[in-house]
Amino acid sequence: MSHRFRFERPAYAELVIAVVVVWGVCDGLSTLLAAEFAGAHLEANPFIRSLLSMPALAFAVQLGGAVAAGAIALAGERFIRTVPGWRVWFAVLIGGGIGVTGLNLLVAFAVV
Template sequence: MESRSPWAEREVDYAELVVGVVIAWGVFDGVSTLVAAALVGVEFESNPLVRALLPTPTLALGVKLAAAVLAGVLALAGERFIRTVPGWRCFFLGLIALGAGVTGLNLGVALAAV
């Protein structure tokens, strides 16, 4: 008898994808941006809004988290519509992958400075 993983047949839920986007872009990107800025310097941040907030790290992280949470709330509010768009799962998975890539880039910058 073959043992199957519980993930093999399970489809990722919409809310889980939204939470993944919020975590990738709010938490991981926010923290990795702070780490990179602390090791390399604030002046190397390409986003002018984030660069202006980085001298106060808690404010910078708070703004990034707030923006990600707001996007998540809007995505949850529009779930009925978004589920009608073809490829919506791929879009969310792409956003999560892009957030992971940005986090990796930030960490790469931080490690290069060490």
């Protein structure tokens, strides 16, 4: 009996949700963690750096930005699907967000 592994491509909405979760939740929380342990002065984004004195607001802004980008991506699905390589672009966005989250965690735990 032969079993074949079959990879199903994620649906468009799943890719958008992944981008929102990675950039909104994971990056937001890891940024707060890095700021708490290593200091807000290490944050590269000057706007987020200015908000890090109010962690809940900083997280809300990051999450809100990711949700807004996700909403725009969902609204423009019909157009985005016509762009060659759109799945690769989503993979790069998700991978980049995972990389940024990992870097934030390295900064946070390097000083512990």
